Amino acid sequence: MTGRFISFEGIDGAGKSTHIQAVADWFRARGADVQLSREPGGTPLAEALRDLVLREAMGSLTEVLLMFAGRRDHVETVIKPALAAGKTLLCDRFTDASFAYQGGGRGLPLAVLDTLADWVQEGTEPELTLWFDLPAEQAAARRASAREADRIEQLDLDFFERVRAAYAARAAQAPGRIVRIDASGTVAEVGAAVLNVLQARYPAC
Ligand SMILES: Nc1ncnc2c1ncn2[C@@H]1O[C@H](COP(=O)(O)OP(=O)(O)O)[C@@H](O)[C@H]1O
Ligand SMILES: Cc1cn([C@H]2C[C@H](O)[C@@H](COP(=O)(O)OP(=O)(O)O)O2)c(=O)[nH]c1=O
Numbered sequence: 751m752t753g754r755f756i757s758f759e760g761i762d763g764a765g766k767s768t769h770i771q772a773v774a775d776w777f778r779a780r781g782a783d784v785q786l787s788r789e790p791g792g793t794p795l796a797e798a799l800r801d802l803v804l805r806e807a808m809g810s811l812t813e814v815l816l817m818f819a820g821r822r823d824h825v826e827t828v829i830k831p832a833l834a835a836g837k838t839l840l841c842d843r844f845t846d847a848s849f850a851y852q853g854g855g856r857g858l859p860l861a862v863l864d865t866l867a868d869w870v871q872e873g874t875e876p877e878l879t880l881w882f883d884l885p886a887e888q889a890a891a892r893r894a895s896a897r898e899a900d901r902i903e904q905l906d907l908d909f910f911e912r913v914r915a916a917y918a919a920r921a922a923q924a925p926g927r928i929v930r931i932d933a934s935g936t937v938a939e940v941g942a943a944v945l946n947v948l949q950a951r952y953p954a955c
Pocket of ligand 1: 763765
């Protein structure tokens with residue numbers, strides 16, 4: 751039995767977390783065994799690494815190695831077993847975030863990221879990625895009224911525009927997997943766009 755692996759991406763404040771629960775409800779209403787997870791994090795070890803990476807000052811290469819170290823543990827101990835058990839695994843961020851943040855934002859060479867992704871994922875890849883796309887300025891305004899900024903969220907608008915551009919480049923390379931959601935509308939409008947994608951993608955559900 752092989753489950754479904756769906757990831758949620760976008761710059762901080764784009765609205766991923768707001769919509770992931772509705773997607774879980776949509777699949778559950780259709781009989782799926784849904785499991786939610788997130789990166790960085792998703793296992794006790796990876797959550798400990800998340801605390802470090804979002805708080806401690808470090809270089810870009812250290813940052814990406816910690817992201818992929820956590821991802822390896824997550825893939826091995828959570829994602830692969832969930833898919834083997836036929837579950838629908840919804841993950842708040844996955845490897846596209848490393849290409850966007852550490853590749854686009856920090857400027858690390860994409861060849862390094864490709865190698866890390868090959869080693870760490872061993873072919874485990876989302877079948878669908880919902881990319882919540884929003885201008886950096888609008889995302890920053892949403893974040894400002896919602897929460898205190900962590901180490902990465904404190905970076906400037908230019909950083910987040912580079913991250914956004916890197917997501918766009920990833921989407922252009924994987925048009926069958928990554929679906930862009932215009933996240934600039936109201937919560938209801940964005941939610942409707944998400945449901946449209948699900949209905950088109952899983953008509954038999
Ligand atoms: N479409 C929207 N319009 C206005 N505010 C929104 C919208 N979607 C989410 N928000 C708010 O913006 C903030 C960030 O949303 P969140 O879902 O946490 O983003 P992310 O998980 O992508 O960082 C939250 O306070 C949320 O309530
Ligand atoms: C998975 C991943 C996340 N990140 C960053 C994006 C976010 O700024 C941060 C934490 O992600 P996230 O949990 O989505 O933050 P929030 O719920 O506060 O929006 O980690 C990377 O830089 N690289 C990665 O590979």
